[in-house]
Amino acid sequence: MENEPKKDEKQKGIKPWAYGASLIVVAALSIGGTVAVTNANDGKDEQVQNQLNSSEASVEMNAEDFEKIQAVYDTLMTDYYQGVEEETLIEGAITGMTEAVGDPYTQYLDVEESSSLDESISASFEGIGAEVMKQGDNVMIVSPIAGSPAEKAGLQPNDIILKADDQELTGMTLNEAVSYIRGEKGSEVTLTIRRGESTFEVKVVRDTIPVETIIYQLDEENPTIGYIAITSFSSPTYDDLVAAIKDLREQGAESFVFDVRQNPGGLLNAGLNISNLFLEDGDIILQTQEKDQEPVSIVADDATMGEFKVTEPSVLLVNEGSASASEILAGAVNESGNIKLIGTQTFGKGTVQNVAAFDDSSELKITIAKWLTPSGKWINEKGITPTIEVALPEYTNLLIIDGSKSYQLGDVSEEVENLEKVLDALDYSTGAIDGYFDESTQDAVRQFQTDKNLTIDGKVTGETATQLIESLRKLIDENDTQYEAAIKELQSTKSSK
Numbered sequence: 001m002e003n004e005p006k007k008d009e010k011q012k013g014i015k016p017w018a019y020g021a022s023l024i025v026v027a028a029l030s031i032g033g034t035v036a037v038t039n040a041n042d043g044k045d046e047q048v049q050n051q052l053n054s055s056e057a058s059v060e061m062n063a064e065d066f067e068k069i070q071a072v073y074d075t076l077m078t079d080y081y082q083g084v085e086e087e088t089l090i091e092g093a094i095t096g097m098t099e100a101v102g103d104p105y106t107q108y109l110d111v112e113e114s115s116s117l118d119e120s121i122s123a124s125f126e127g128i129g130a131e132v133m134k135q136g137d138n139v140m141i142v143s144p145i146a147g148s149p150a151e152k153a154g155l156q157p158n159d160i161i162l163k164a165d166d167q168e169l170t171g172m173t174l175n176e177a178v179s180y181i182r183g184e185k186g187s188e189v190t191l192t193i194r195r196g197e198s199t200f201e202v203k204v205v206r207d208t209i210p211v212e213t214i215i216y217q218l219d220e221e222n223p224t225i226g227y228i229a230i231t232s233f234s235s236p237t238y239d240d241l242v243a244a245i246k247d248l249r250e251q252g253a254e255s256f257v258f259d260v261r262q263n264p265g266g267l268l269n270a271g272l273n274i275s276n277l278f279l280e281d282g283d284i285i286l287q288t289q290e291k292d293q294e295p296v297s298i299v300a301d302d303a304t305m306g307e308f309k310v311t312e313p314s315v316l317l318v319n320e321g322s323a324s325a326s327e328i329l330a331g332a333v334n335e336s337g338n339i340k341l342i343g344t345q346t347f348g349k350g351t352v353q354n355v356a357a358f359d360d361s362s363e364l365k366i367t368i369a370k371w372l373t374p375s376g377k378w379i380n381e382k383g384i385t386p387t388i389e390v391a392l393p394e395y396t397n398l399l400i401i402d403g404s405k406s407y408q409l410g411d412v413s414e415e416v417e418n419l420e421k422v423l424d425a426l427d428y429s430t431g432a433i434d435g436y437f438d439e440s441t442q443d444a445v446r447q448f449q450t451d452k453n454l455t456i457d458g459k460v461t462g463e464t465a466t467q468l469i470e471s472l473r474k475l476i477d478e479n480d481t482q483y484e485a486a487i488k489e490l491q492s493t494k495s496s497k
């Protein structure tokens with residue numbers, strides 16, 4: 001339900017809150033992520049619209065302050081030593097106001113940036129496939145999209161992007177930084193990444209990122225357990241999820257592992273409708289709290305959110321890449337649906353954004369409320385603690401080996417230490433893991449090259465580096481300790497009945 005236009009909005013050329021209380025996303029602009037908005041005319045979202053509409057009150061600017069802004073504008077236009085565009089000053093003033101509030105989710109999007117936002121809402125878009133946010137002066141990865149170039153390159157939640165090619169990103173606005181990282185399908189960008197105390201480069205080939213929101217299958221060893229990964233919360237996610245559940249039921253599934261690891265969020269109404277699958281009519285999904293207001297509960301509503309239900313035993317996998325709408329789902333099913341969460345602490349994004357469109361197609365994205373779990377917890381910058389905490393093996397955090405460089409006997413560096421850890425994880429002993437490429441390390445590399453039918457020279461570069469990373473990725477896939485814990489939990493639930 002949209003607000004009625006206000007007189008001063010018309011005078012300023014701003015349209016009413018076109019998309020409603022819809023943005024439960026982490027990044028201002030996706031680099032191929034799921035920055036998405038709800039259709040304000042969608043009846044399923046009306047309950048939220050009614051509860052989270054923007055204020056009808058207009059706050060008049062102090063006349064003296066307005067005169068000061070006008071004076072600065074006039075002086076720059078008339079006295080600045082070079083020519084300056086009127087539009088540049090106006091856009092800069094608006095951007096400055098949004099940045100001044102100090103909220104990474106409140107941003108002004110110019111026409112080009114707004115177009116990128118609209119593009120990321122569609123069925124597919126081009127980029128590296130990672131959700132990002134501003135962290136102080138830095139650009140931080142919240143979560144790589146499943147199957148994206150970012151994930152394949154080994155980028156991880158909390159990685160800091162220092163540079164895109166030769167362009168320093170530190171200190172830029174998020175929108176400016178994103179403009180250097182995004183690009184056309186097939187183009188390459190070299191990202192300088194800081195992870196913990198290590199800094200390294202990663203080459204990523206941009207691609208079209210399809211919005212495949214549901215991936216599912218029966219567990220191979222336990223064919224009565226269905227696995228469903230929810231990769232983002234977009235328009236088709238609810239229907240695709242219901243279809244997946246029905247299909248798995250027909251195949252024999254009697255319990256489910258749902259997975260929102262590395263899911264950065266998306267549409268609020270998708271999160272609400274999916275939460276409704278696990279709850280009874282009237283159960284609290286979340287609470288919202290606007291400025292100077294008491295919290296308001298949003299409840300499961302079969303009439304508007306759908307009557308389809310998941311009644312089978314279920315668990316939900318979460319990790320540090322589970323953000324926003326993923327956290328809404330986690331909080332709802334755990335506190336109101338008594339479903340166990342398995343994995344690691346979630347990201348911690350507990351605010352709601354809205355979008356206003358201007359007549360020139362630029363947009364203002366603004367944080368309008370907190371959201372709280374059913375019990376009233378605000379998880380912002382804290383995340384949700386799983387019921388059963390299970391970490392992945394330490395080798396899942398190892399860095400990508402740069403195949404464009406060469407590592408050989410006598411080298412000493414942090415990159416060599418990382419290489420030694422990769423070899424050790426693959427059961428090729430390098431002796432002491434100390435960052436020194438000694439003869440033991442060389443022997444381990446030679447043995448790996450022998451096993452993979454590679455040129456046996458004891459050096460790590462090119463195809464050897466690629467094969468090491470592919471072998472490590474396969475090892476990680478085969479040793480998903482969090483998924484294994486989920487299967488064990490469902491099996492114990494079944495045996496206890």
